[in-house]
Amino acid sequence: MTKSKEKFTEKGGADMTQVVMNKQKTIALIAHDHQKEDLVEWCVRNQEELKKHFLCGTGTTSKMIAEATGLPVKPYKSGPLGGDQQIGARIAEGEIDMMIFFWDPLEAQPHDPDIRALLRIAVVYDIPVATNRATADFMISSCYMDREYSHELLDFQTALAEETEKTSIKQLFQGMVGKEAEVLQGIVKSTSPLKIQIVNDEKLVIGPNITYVPWHLTDFDTEVTVHWRTENESGGGGDAAFASHSHAIEGRKAIRVHNALKVGEKVHILAFNHGKQYYVLDRVS
Numbered sequence: 001m002t003k004s005k006e007k008f009t010e011k012g013g014a015d016m017t018q019v020v021m022n023k024q025k026t027i028a029l030i031a032h033d034h035q036k037e038d039l040v041e042w043c044v045r046n047q048e049e050l051k052k053h054f055l056c057g058t059g060t061t062s063k064m065i066a067e068a069t070g071l072p073v074k075p076y077k078s079g080p081l082g083g084d085q086q087i088g089a090r091i092a093e094g095e096i097d098m099m100i101f102f103w104d105p106l107e108a109q110p111h112d113p114d115i116r117a118l119l120r121i122a123v124v125y126d127i128p129v130a131t132n133r134a135t136a137d138f139m140i141s142s143c144y145m146d147r148e149y150s151h152e153l154l155d156f157q158t159a160l161a162e163e164t165e166k167t168s169i170k171q172l173f174q175g176m177v178g179k180e181a182e183v184l185q186g187i188v189k190s191t192s193p194l195k196i197q198i199v200n201d202e203k204l205v206i207g208p209n210i211t212y213v214p215w216h217l218t219d220f221d222t223e224v225t226v227h228w229r230t231e232n233e234s235g236g237g238g239d240a241a242f243a244s245h246s247h248a249i250e251g252r253k254a255i256r257v258h259n260a261l262k263v264g265e266k267v268h269i270l271a272f273n274h275g276k277q278y279y280v281l282d283r284v285s
Contacts, residue, residue: 029057035102058083
């Protein structure tokens with residue numbers, strides 16, 4: 001089972017999670033009907049290593065392995081009855097560290113969509129997967145079987161949320177400006193002077209001479225109309241002139257709004273005039 005997770009942002013701006021896999025791992029064992037005996041035999045041959053870890057499996061496979069090796073194997077449902085989905089859910093929750101899946105490439109399976117979904121989720125969460133004996137042998141003999149293993153995992157929830165927003169905002173702006181301009185994303189690298197790094201193009205950094213920033217993305221003065229009364233306060237050692245009282249603040253007042261861009265913020269940018277000029281549209285929320 002995963003020991004710890006720590007979020008960070010890599011150089012390219014992607015949100016990542018540093019995942020540490022425990023020394024004692026949770027291994028999922030799965031096999032199709034014509035592959036079950038092969039997997040059982042493999043487990044018997046490697047039971048000295050397997051007994052150091054937590055084991056789980058689907059349906060009949062888990063029962064056969066437990067009987068042949070004498071090792072405890074947590075059972076899930078049979079694959080066609082939802083076992084593959086159960087294993088996939090445990091992987092997504094960080095409760096399964098690696099998977100040995102002897103699948104049959106020569107025979108169609110009634111739950112083939114579940115199988116593909118399980119393999120996909122294993123790739124998404126970057127866990128080791130062996131789909132044949134040779135790969136399983138390499139995996140079980142790895143030096144990482146007896147030590148902690150640290151790897152970086154893309155924070156898919158944050159990435160998907162940002163991609164959804166980026167796509168919708170980009171489509172909105174692109175529909176407004178047509179093909180003569182392009183909507184980009186950038187990261188503010190400096191504010192004085194202004195420098196913005198264009199996402200997915202490390203060589204393109206735009207500066208103040210070709211970049212227009214609207215007033216609402218600066219520190220600016222404006223006026224507001226207020227109707228406000230201060231809280232009651234008293235003082236003056238009991239003198240009646242200093243009894244508890246409040247003050248009314250009414251009318252049109254000048255204020256300063258501090259809304260200038262900050263280093264590290266992401267922004268939507270409109271590139272126009274064949275990429276010779278840029279206009280900062282707004283922050284990426």
